[in-house]
Amino acid sequence: MPSSLWxxxxxxxxxxxxxxxxFGLLWA
Structure with a gap:
């Protein structure tokens, strides 16, 4: 796997x- 893709x-x-x-904080 190329490092750039990683x-x-x-x-x-x-x-x-x-x-x-x-979004978790918004809906909490």
Missing amino acids: QYWRGLSGWNFYFLVK
């Missing part, structure tokens, strides 16, 4: 986690 996937996962936390 970094892209990590960034995408980070954004997904960020949105999950943000």
Whole structure:
């Protein structure tokens, strides 16, 4: 697996986690 693809996937996962936390706080 290319390192660039791995970094892209990590960034995408980070954004997904960020949105999950943000919406979780909004709906809490």
